[in-house]
Amino acid sequence: MGRKRIHEIEHEPIEQNLRYQGQYLDRETGLHYNTFRYYDPDIGRFTQPDPIGLLGGFNLYQYAPNGFTWIDPLGxxxxxxxxxxxxxxxxxxxxxxxxxxxxxxxxxxxxxxxxxxxxxxxxxxxxxxxxxxxxxxxxxxxxxxxxxxxxxxxxxxxxxxxxxxxxxxxxxxxxxxxxxxx
Missing domain, CATH: 3.20.170.20 (Protein of unknown function DUF952)
Structure with missing residues (x-):
């Protein structure tokens, strides 16, 4: 008694707040929190500049560099x-x-x-x-x-x-x- 059967809980939503490594979903803002700044998954960028400044690269708001700039499709x-x-x-x-x-x-x-x-x-x-x-x-x-x-x-x-x-x-x-x- 007091326990739900599997068919009763299979349609209940599960809250999964973990995102990429080191990120946690802030449900209030819809942003992903990364200890020092927030990442907006809709635009694929951070909302604040990198706290280490230019040491992190020239683009202070990027999550990761564009890998397509590192490839040579023609070889x-x-x-x-x-x-x-x-x-x-x-x-x-x-x-x-x-x-x-x-x-x-x-x-x-x-x-x-x-x-x-x-x-x-x-x-x-x-x-x-x-x-x-x-x-x-x-x-x-x-x-x-x-x-x-x-x-x-x-x-x-x-x-x-x-x-x-x-x-x-x-x-x-x-x-x-x-x-x-x-």
Whole structure:
């Protein structure tokens, strides 16, 4: 006596106030309490800034960063190369990566545009040059020989000309760099 049967309680609502880790539902406001601030599930953001300020990231109201900004659905890595104007013209004309006789049969690519400009300036292309950007499949970029500080400048990857040409890797864009004459 005094006990309910299962069929009598199966339709009674259950209050579940626990939310994501460390969150507790505040039924009065409809917000999720996180010890120091409230999270609004309808907008997917906190209602107060992060108490640790910019140490928590630039977006003071986000719950978590946008994971879609960390993925590369095409599996490509952007690389950059400073090339002299003759090499650029030949590449645009033939669509093939080539090397002069008695030189490495491949190309060094910088991992940043800034480093490619520095190499172009320091390696003496004989004046004006271009920086080209290429999209390299991740499997090729990962297999490339890597140097963390090539010529004391920055990260670079060496890719064989045969691999570049077989994968049909072509410049996506280029920028002309003018070198003032001394």
């Amino acid at each position: 490509l890595m952007l690389l950059y190369r400073g090339v002299n104007l003759a090499e650029y013209d030949e590449l645009m004309k033939t669509g093939k990566w080539t090397s002069p006789p008695s030189t490495l049969e491949g190309k060094w690519f910088a991992e940043s545009y800034k480093d490619a400009v520095t190499w172009g300036e320091k390696m003496g292309h004989g004046g004006d040059f271009r920086v080209v950007q290429v999209s390299v499949p991740d499997n090729i970029a990962d297999a490339a020989y890597k140097n963390p500080r090539l010529d004391g400048i920055g990260k670079a990857r060496f890719i064989n000309n045969v691999v570049l040409n077989k994968a049909k890797i072509k410049p996506k864009w280029s920028k002309y760099i003018h070198q003032p004459k001394c």
